[in-house]
Amino acid sequence: MAEPPSPPPPPGRALxxxxxxxxxxxxxxxxxxxxxxxxxxxxxxxxxxxxxxxxAQRFAAQCSADVLxxxxxxxxxxxxxxxxxxxxxxxxxxxLGTANVLALDLGLxxxxxxxxxxxxxxxxxxxxxxxxxxxxxxxxxxxxxxAEAVRQVEQRRRxxxxxxxxxxxxxxALGRYREPQLEVELDGERIPGTFxxxxxxxxxxxxxxxxxxxxxxxxxxxxxxxxxxRAARRHLxxxxxxxxxxRVPGPGIxxxxxxxxxxxxxGPTATPPPAVQIDGDLRGALPLAIEVSGPTFRVLVPPxxxxxxxxxxxxxxx
Numbered sequence: 482m483a484e485p486p487s488p489p490p491p492p493g494r495a496l497x498x499x500x501x502x503x504x505x506x507x508x509x510x511x512x513x514x515x516x517x518x519x520x521x522x523x524x525x526x527x528x529x530x531x532x533x534x535x536x537a538q539r540f541a542a543q544c545s546a547d548v549l550x551x552x553x554x555x556x557x558x559x560x561x562x563x564x565x566x567x568x569x570x571x572x573x574x575x576x577l578g579t580a581n582v583l584a585l586d587l588g589l590x591x592x593x594x595x596x597x598x599x600x601x602x603x604x605x606x607x608x609x610x611x612x613x614x615x616x617x618x619x620x621x622x623x624x625x626x627x628a629e630a631v632r633q634v635e636q637r638r639r640x641x642x643x644x645x646x647x648x649x650x651x652x653x654a655l656g657r658y659r660e661p662q663l664e665v666e667l668d669g670e671r672i673p674g675t676f677x678x679x680x681x682x683x684x685x686x687x688x689x690x691x692x693x694x695x696x697x698x699x700x701x702x703x704x705x706x707x708x709x710x711r712a713a714r715r716h717l718x719x720x721x722x723x724x725x726x727x728r729v730p731g732p733g734i735x736x737x738x739x740x741x742x743x744x745x746x747x748g749p750t751a752t753p754p755p756a757v758q759i760d761g762d763l764r765g766a767l768p769l770a771i772e773v774s775g776p777t778f779r780v781l782v783p784p785x786x787x788x789x790x791x792x793x794x795x796x797x798x799x
Contacts, residue, residue, distance in 0.1 A: 491522045492547035495573075498540045500553030500680040501530045504577030504591075512552040515575055524548075529633040531557065533573030546570070548600060553591050554578015554799055555620060559760045562610065563617050568776040572608075573600040580689030580761070582620050583608075586699075587782045591632040599783045606782050607700025609683060610775030613759050617775050621687060624769065625678030625712055628756035629658055631763050636637055639679035656754070660712040661749040661755040667706060667739035677712030678720075679744055681705070681771055690762075694728030694736060704773050706742060708735040 497513035497519075509530060516526040529540045537557050541549060541564030550562040550573040558574060559569065565572065575596045576584030583589075590596050610619045623631075660677035680687070682705050687693050697705055709720060710733045723731050730736035745768035746755055757765045 488601070491519070492523045493600050494525045494527070494546040495519055495548045495600070496540070496544045497526055497528045497550040497552060498537050498557070499528065499530050499551075499575075500537070500557045500577070501532075503553040503557065508577055510551060511575065511577065514593035515550070515552065515597055518594055519600065522597070522601050524601075531560075533736055535560065537561050544570065550575065550600065552577060555582055555761055558583065559617075559619065559651045559762075560788055561626070561780060562619055562776075565776070565778065566777045569782050571603075571605050571779045573781045580686075582686050582689055582761075583683050583754050583780075585686035585689060586684050587780065589783070595783070602644040602781070602784065604782055604784055605779040608778045608780045609682070609700055609702060609704070610778065611704060611771055611773045612775050613771050614765050614769060616759060616764065618683075618759050618771075619775075619778075620684055621680060621682040621758075622760075622769070622771060623678075623680045624662060624755055624767065625680075625709070626658055626662060626717055627678075627680065627688070628758035628763065631695055631758040631761060632756045658712075658714065658717070660716075661746050663755070664745050664747050665706070665708060665739055666743040668741050672735075672737070674710065675747060676708045676710055677716070678709035680707040680709075681742060682707065686707055687724070691721075691724035693724070693729055695727075698778050700777065702773055703738040703740060704771070706737045706739055707773065708737065709733065710735070740773045742769070744769040744771070 497512055497516055499508050501509035504511055512528055516528050519526050531537050537560035540559045548571050549565060551558045551683055552575040555578050574584055574589055574591055576591060608619060609619055611624050662675040663679050664675055665672045665679055685693050685695055685697055694705060723729050755767055758764060759765060
């Protein structure tokens with residue numbers, strides 16, 4: 482009987498970048514627990530705590546370690562990826578945010594001991610990124626209702642964000658939403674008609690609540706584009722039910738895969754203009770140029786009997 486393969490040697494050095502107020506203020510303590518777990522396995526750890534927006538990106542840009550670790554929510558992870566200069570250096574994640582979208586897809590644990598085991602295990606899956614008007618995105622880009630909800634979150638934000646914050650913002654957005662008319666071009670092909678909402682996604686668990694198509698595969702060089710033909714209030718209610726139950730695409734929702742996209746508004750100019758969200762932050766404006774040509778990172782993932790939850794096929798070990 483063949484003996485099981487020996488575990489890989491622990492990384493020599495790890496840079497852990499942590500948002501101390503993530504996880505209901507437990508970010509620093511949990512990052513320290515993670516560091517102790519890694520050090521007990523023989524890894525030298527440098528722990529750097531962020532105090533302001535942009536610091537995670539700056540710390541990541543200075544990384545010379547064998548593994549880079551993000552402790553915090555999707556916003557912290559976004560900054561770390563923006564600063565990450567060497568995609569060959571694997572990325573570990575201890576997810577402590579509100580949605581933790583990528584962590585849900587990959588089955589990552591919120592427990593520091595299990596997160597350390599994942600980092601020490603050395604198994605990775607590729608993560609495609611896109612450039613959106615030249616700006617890095619790894620989760621999703623929305624033009625329409627979801628972006629208007631993000632706009633409401635930013636206007637209402639008073640301290641830490643919870644899922645209740647998003648619920649209130651979504652209801653506020655629904656009350657004032659006016660669907661735009663959007664033209665879409667995918668891989669050089671003009672899609673007939675106009676659309677009231679466009680969502681480009683690299684994930685399945687959109688917003689931490691909704692479920693998109695499980696056919697998504699990380700690392701295939703494609704993103705999924707969900708084109709909602711109408712997005713008036715009555716349509717949004719039906720779309721929301723389908724998203725909550727994972728029944729997309731469906732009536733009035735077209736799903737296409739593409740490497741490049743161009744999105745612009747047509748018809749009467751809306752006031753305010755259609756909102757754009759990139760990875761959960763209100764950013765940019767139309768027209769949008771999206772290209773899946775950003776760096777491909779290697780994200781450390783736990784072993785699963787059926788591969789990782791990265792998509793319909795098991796992620797490659799790396």
